[in-house]
Amino acid sequence: MRVVFAGTPQPAVPTLQALIDSDEHQVVGVITRPDTVAGRGRTAVRSPIGRLADAHALEVLTPAKMSDPEVAEALSRWNADLGVVVAYGGLIPPAVLGALPYGWINLHFSLLPAWRGAAPVQAALAAGDEITGASVFALEAGLDTGPVFGTFTERIQDADTAGELLDRLADAGAVFTRNVVDGIAADELSPVPQDADGVSYAHKITVADAQVKWNLPSHLINRAIRAHTPAPGAWTQLDEVRIKLGPVLVADHHELVNGSVAPKDLAPGQISAGKKAVYVGTASGAVQLGWVQPPGKKPLAAADWARGARLTGEEHFA
Numbered sequence: 001m002r003v004v005f006a007g008t009p010q011p012a013v014p015t016l017q018a019l020i021d022s023d024e025h026q027v028v029g030v031i032t033r034p035d036t037v038a039g040r041g042r043t044a045v046r047s048p049i050g051r052l053a054d055a056h057a058l059e060v061l062t063p064a065k066m067s068d069p070e071v072a073e074a075l076s077r078w079n080a081d082l083g084v085v086v087a088y089g090g091l092i093p094p095a096v097l098g099a100l101p102y103g104w105i106n107l108h109f110s111l112l113p114a115w116r117g118a119a120p121v122q123a124a125l126a127a128g129d130e131i132t133g134a135s136v137f138a139l140e141a142g143l144d145t146g147p148v149f150g151t152f153t154e155r156i157q158d159a160d161t162a163g164e165l166l167d168r169l170a171d172a173g174a175v176f177t178r179n180v181v182d183g184i185a186a187d188e189l190s191p192v193p194q195d196a197d198g199v200s201y202a203h204k205i206t207v208a209d210a211q212v213k214w215n216l217p218s219h220l221i222n223r224a225i226r227a228h229t230p231a232p233g234a235w236t237q238l239d240e241v242r243i244k245l246g247p248v249l250v251a252d253h254h255e256l257v258n259g260s261v262a263p264k265d266l267a268p269g270q271i272s273a274g275k276k277a278v279y280v281g282t283a284s285g286a287v288q289l290g291w292v293q294p295p296g297k298k299p300l301a302a303a304d305w306a307r308g309a310r311l312t313g314e315e316h317f318a
Contacts, residue, residue: 001185004080004100006031006066010048011166012086014174015107019084020056022178024185027058028078031071033089034062067093075099082184084177085139086170094141102184104139107177109169111151112137113199116144121166123202124156125227128219132156132165134173136180138191143201147191149180161229161247205232212236214269214317217284218250233293236269236317238309243317246291246299251279262286269316273306280317 003025005016019027030053035044046054053060059078063071072095083104085092097104110120112135117123124132133153138146154169183189210228212221212235225234226247233244251262263272266281273279279286289302300308 001025001102001181002028002079002081003181004029004031004075004078004083005049005053005086006083006088006092006104007049007086008033008047008089009087011109011170012088013048013052014170015084015086015177016049016052018174018178019181020052020058022181025178025181027056028080029059029061029074031061031063031066031074031088034064066090066096071096072099082181083139084181086173086177092139097139097141105136105149105177105180105184106139106144106146107134107136107173108144109134109166109173110202111135111153112144112148113194113196115200115202117202118204119202121169122162122205122227123200125160125162125165126223128223130156132169134169134176136173136177137194145194147193149183149189149191150176152176159226159247161226163230207232207235210234212245212317214280215283218282218287219284221282221287222248222250238271238315238317242295244293244299245289246293248280248287248289251286251288260288262288267316269318271306271311271315271317272313273303273311276303278302278306
């Protein structure tokens with residue numbers, strides 16, 4: 001197979017690498033999102049997929065939109081058979097979907113039809129799912145609605161963050177996607193339509209979504225913080241100052257957690273700082289903070305942060 005790859009962030013890198021390393025297939029071109037601008041010098045920053053493609057001397061397109069004429073021209077010039085998409089970050093219009101003999105396939109990090117959309121890993125964690133996985137499906141005009149070539153499952157661990165879970169899915173998905181491409185090339189695979197039942201959607205995560213809502217029960221706060229770690233990062237406010245928080249532990253009344261005793265009857269958002277641990281009240285008991293990151297500083301163990309902040313015991317997160 002002559003393969004075009006479309007992807008942008010780090011979770012797409014293992015699949016592109018697996019296809020580059022394949023003896024049976026040739027990556028003839030790569031499409032990724034335009035370079036971003038960052039830092040005081042406003043330096044152009046290449047996407048992780050762009051950097052990997054550059055390292056292997058592959059031709060890279062960075063169109064503003066997939067409908068740009070340069071995309072159609074490149075697909076024709078590359079004489080590609082199949083397109084492979086992993087977390088590209090943009091819509092692929094019908095004209096481009098129909099431009100390749102074998103169409104386009106997509107590695108999506110959920111067990112379709114569950115969690116169609118932009119943030120399936122975060123949605124699975126926030127919902128308390130015990131099992132997730134990934135699907136390779138044929139792209140069509142609908143949002144993640146195409147027939148599925150295959151899936152694999154992954155158990156969600158109690159302490160998983162979105163970053164940790166996505167890393168595992170990306171690594172396993174790379175091998176799985178390469179095997180699907182093998183099966184398509186050998187005419188051994190046919191996609192199966194998605195089940196009409198069990199459809200759910202995972203909307204794009206915003207910074208506002210990541211604000212901790214202390215009036216929720218502790219187990220939901222735990223899930224939400226893990227779902228937003230590392231990006232965009234769970235956060236809360238103390239005296240109008242925005243503070244990022246790492247994953248927390250759920251603590252029942254007077255339960256020993258890391259050698260300290262969880263306080264009783266904290267109001268939602270109320271902070272209780274001891275020598276070894278910092279607790280915050282929720283709608284159903286306390287959570288013990290892990291790390292805390294004040295603006296412009298590195299993450300600190302919660303107890304170290306509390307000592308430096310000189311908390312009085314009257315403070316509340318908002």
